[in-house]
Amino acid sequence: MNEGRPTKANRWSRPRPEDAGADTAPAGLTEPDSPHPAASRNTASDAGPGAPEERTRAVPAVTRAEAAAPADGTAPAGAVPAQGGAPDDAVPLPHVPEPEPEASGPVDPVSPVPQPPAGPATAPVGSDGPVEYDTPDPWRNYDPWAAPGSPGHHGHLSRSGPGGPFQQNGVAVPTVAERRRRARKALALAAVALALASGGVGGFVGAYLERNGGLTDIELPQAAKEAPGRAPDSVAGIAAHALPSVVTLHVHGSEEDGTGTGFVLDGEGHILTNNHVIEPAGGSGTITVTFSGGQTAKARVVGRDSGYDLAVVKVSGVRGLAPMPLGNSDSVQVGDPVVAIGAPFDLANTVTSGIISAKDRPITAGGEKGDGTDVSYVDALQTDAPINPGNSGGPLLDSRARVIGINSAIRSADSGSDLGTGQAGSIGLGFAIPVNQAKRVAEELINTGRATHPVIGVTLDMNYSGDGARVGMKAAGGGAPVTPGGPGAEAGIRAGDVITEIDGTRVHSGEELIVKTRAHRPGDRLRLTVRRGGANRTITLVLGSANGG
Numbered sequence: 163m164n165e166g167r168p169t170k171a172n173r174w175s176r177p178r179p180e181d182a183g184a185d186t187a188p189a190g191l192t193e194p195d196s197p198h199p200a201a202s203r204n205t206a207s208d209a210g211p212g213a214p215e216e217r218t219r220a221v222p223a224v225t226r227a228e229a230a231a232p233a234d235g236t237a238p239a240g241a242v243p244a245q246g247g248a249p250d251d252a253v254p255l256p257h258v259p260e261p262e263p264e265a266s267g268p269v270d271p272v273s274p275v276p277q278p279p280a281g282p283a284t285a286p287v288g289s290d291g292p293v294e295y296d297t298p299d300p301w302r303n304y305d306p307w308a309a310p311g312s313p314g315h316h317g318h319l320s321r322s323g324p325g326g327p328f329q330q331n332g333v334a335v336p337t338v339a340e341r342r343r344r345a346r347k348a349l350a351l352a353a354v355a356l357a358l359a360s361g362g363v364g365g366f367v368g369a370y371l372e373r374n375g376g377l378t379d380i381e382l383p384q385a386a387k388e389a390p391g392r393a394p395d396s397v398a399g400i401a402a403h404a405l406p407s408v409v410t411l412h413v414h415g416s417e418e419d420g421t422g423t424g425f426v427l428d429g430e431g432h433i434l435t436n437n438h439v440i441e442p443a444g445g446s447g448t449i450t451v452t453f454s455g456g457q458t459a460k461a462r463v464v465g466r467d468s469g470y471d472l473a474v475v476k477v478s479g480v481r482g483l484a485p486m487p488l489g490n491s492d493s494v495q496v497g498d499p500v501v502a503i504g505a506p507f508d509l510a511n512t513v514t515s516g517i518i519s520a521k522d523r524p525i526t527a528g529g530e531k532g533d534g535t536d537v538s539y540v541d542a543l544q545t546d547a548p549i550n551p552g553n554s555g556g557p558l559l560d561s562r563a564r565v566i567g568i569n570s571a572i573r574s575a576d577s578g579s580d581l582g583t584g585q586a587g588s589i590g591l592g593f594a595i596p597v598n599q600a601k602r603v604a605e606e607l608i609n610t611g612r613a614t615h616p617v618i619g620v621t622l623d624m625n626y627s628g629d630g631a632r633v634g635m636k637a638a639g640g641g642a643p644v645t646p647g648g649p650g651a652e653a654g655i656r657a658g659d660v661i662t663e664i665d666g667t668r669v670h671s672g673e674e675l676i677v678k679t680r681a682h683r684p685g686d687r688l689r690l691t692v693r694r695g696g697a698n699r700t701i702t703l704v705l706g707s708a709n710g711g
Contacts, residue, residue, distance in 0.1 A: 395561045400501045401513045403563040405454045407486040408556065409433055410505040411461070411475070413440055415447035423504040423556030424451070424475070425486040425565065427604060431477040434604050435555030436570055437466045437538070438528065440473050451477050454511055465607030467710040469615055469680070471527060471538035471570055472600055474607040486557060489564030491543065491596035494518055499561050500545055502569055502592070504553030516547030516590075522667075524677035525593050527571045539673065541681040542593035543567045549592035558594040567594030599681060616684045616705035619648020620655055622672040630662040630693065631675035653703035655692065662698070663691035679705065 336344070392398035411433075413420040422439030426432070433451065440463060443449050449461040459477040466473035498518045506512050523544045528536040545558060549569050558567035573591035606613045621643040623634040633650075634643040635657050643657045644650050655661075661669055664678045665688060682688065684707035692699050 394563070397501055397513065397515045400559055400561065400563045401503065404486065404501070404503060404557065404559055405511055405513075406484040408454055408503045408511065410452045410508075410510040411435060411439055411555070412450045412452070413443045413447060414450075415442035415444050418442045421505060421508045421552050422554045423552065423569070425555075425557045426483050427474070427608075428485050429483050431480055431483060432464065432604075432608055433461065433475050433477065434568065434600065435473055435475065436568065437468050437471045437473045439555045440466065440475060441468075449475055451475070452510065453480075465611040465613070467603060467607065467613040468528065468536050469538055469710045470595070470599065470603045470613060471540065472568070472595065472603045472607070472613070474604055487564045488597055488601060489560050489562070489566040491566050491598045494521065494543060494560070494566050494596075496520060500547055500566070501559045501563075502545070502547040502549055502553060502556060503559070504549070504556030504569060506548075506550035506552040508552055512553075514548040516545050516592075518543055519546050519591075520544035522678075522681075523593060524674040525571060526673050526677075538570075539677045539680050540570060540593065540595050541599070541677045542571070543596055545592045545594060546590040547592060548588040548590070550587050553592075565597050567597055568600050569594045596681070602683060613710045614684055614707045615710045616679055616682050616686065617649070617708045618655070618679060618688075618703065619645035619650040619706055622675065624672045626660075626672065628660070629670055630660040631669055631672040632660045633657050649703045649706045653690070653701045655690075655701065655703075656694070658694075660693045661690055662693055665689050 392402065394400070394403065407426045409424050409426065411422045411424055413422070420439060420442045422435055424433040424435035424439070427434050440449055443463070449463070450458055451461045452458045457480070459480050461475040461477045464474040464476050496518050499515065500518055501513060501515045503511070503513050521543055523542045525540050525542050527538050527540070530536060543558065543566070545567075547558070549572050553569045554571075556569045557565045558569055560566045569592060571593040572588055573593075574587070575589050603613045621634045621637040621641075623632045626632040633655060637643050644655055661675055663669060664675065667678065669675045669678065679688075682705055684705050686705050687702060688705060689700060689702050692701055
């Protein structure tokens with residue numbers, strides 16, 4: 163690299179065609195004819211004040227002659243002098259061959275691009291390196307004919323040499339104020355973005371914590387939600403099928419109120435329940451029926467029978483009634499699953515389940531009047547399904563949601579079996595009227611308003627403590643204990659006879675004989691075993707009929 167002294171920057175341009183004859187360029191510096199007029203290579207100031215700027219190439223006034231001059235300041239032969247002259251102490255620049263112009267077509271001049279203000283190009287004496295221009299001219303243009311690393315190529319000479327990297331020269335350098343404004347704007351945008359991101363993350367975390375608790379809270383595994391449908395023979399399936407047919411009765415009388423259960427028999431509004439449920443209403447009370455969906459309606463008594471503890475009431479003006487299907491109590495077996503529905507302690511639509519614990523349980527209920535007119539005799543189905551006060555009159559259902567019994571009584575731990583007095587609750591001993599008996603009585607109450615009772619035509623000694631049912635020695639009021647012309651008299655029954663079996667089933671008391679008899683219909687034929695004078699005999703009779711009360 164040549165050494166040189168600092169020199170002032172001059173404007174320089176490519177030699178004009180008219181200057182070609184004055185001096186000859188050294189070998190290798192001969193330039194082909196320029197396709198552009200010489201005026202296009204002058205600066206805008208050559209056009210005069212106020213003239214529009216043309217596409218010019220403002221470059222430092224250092225000629226190729228200066229660049230090719232030896233280090234001792236002597237110019238080589240044929241060197242082209244710099245326009246406007248050059249000081250004697252100008253630093254020679256290394257010779258750089260220029261690229262050949264394109265073969266054809268005019269070369270479009272390049273528009274001026276702003277550059278930093280030009281300053282003196284200096285090179286310290288004794289330094290080893292090319293001349294560096296401290297501050298490039300902001301209006302210096304990129305010269306496509308300049309060699310890489312020359313002032314016209316990149317606007318200044320750098321220590322990277324002729325093969326230095328290409329530098330973009332077309333973007334204006336922002337001022338300090340502009341850089342500050344851009345920095346403030348970038349900071350503001352970053353702050354907004356950070357706030358939005360923080361809000362989103364905070365909302366997500368807050369929602370997660372609200373839904374799942376703290377990050378350290380324990381979340382237990384849980385099964386997914388299942389479909390609501392259940393098997394038809396399951397407790398849930400039976401309940402879903404039967405509940406629309408079950409009602410709750412609220413009875414208001416002049417002296418007492420009561421709550422019980424019933425179920426719909428047909429689409430005309432007939433509802434079956436227990437007699438002791440509607441009995442408080444008397445002749446002037448009110449009965450309100452509430453359906454499982456919450457609808458209510460007033461009801462009137464169609465018929466009732468205290469001996470069977472059954473009653474039928476009817477609602478009017480109610481549409482969409484769902485009658486309860488009836489099963490067959492003779493088909494029931496001990497151990498069969500059952501479901502009870504009722505309103506224990508006025509808790510409507512209560513569902514319980516159990517099994518048939520026993521069949522043909524002779525029970526009596528009632529008797530509060532003391533004259534026996536309110537006593538009911540039931541050859542009952544026993545169940546361990548929980549039944550409590552308020553379940554009276556409700557259905558006992560089999561696995562196909564059919565009624566097989568009417569829940570009527572419980573055995574309580576503190577007192578009798580009547581639901582109205584046994585308030586201690588269920589101990590697993592509940593009793594239901596078989597549906598076969600209830601069906602016959604309900605049909606008679608709907609059709610005639612009264613139910614008929616099958617009778618033998620004898621008066622029993624209820625104080626007899628031996629095994630079996632003994633015929634009394636006299637009837638109430640001093641009459642004959644065997645009704646003349648009745649079924650018993652025609653079969654040959656006499657006063658003092660002890661009946662020990664009915665249709666082959668042992669009978670242990672007078673109540674049990676009544677229960678077994680009422681399990682039949684009037685006109686049914688019975689086979690009785692009678693003990694008389696220590697000897698047993700078998701007689702057959704046809705049951706008579708008596709109106710119930």
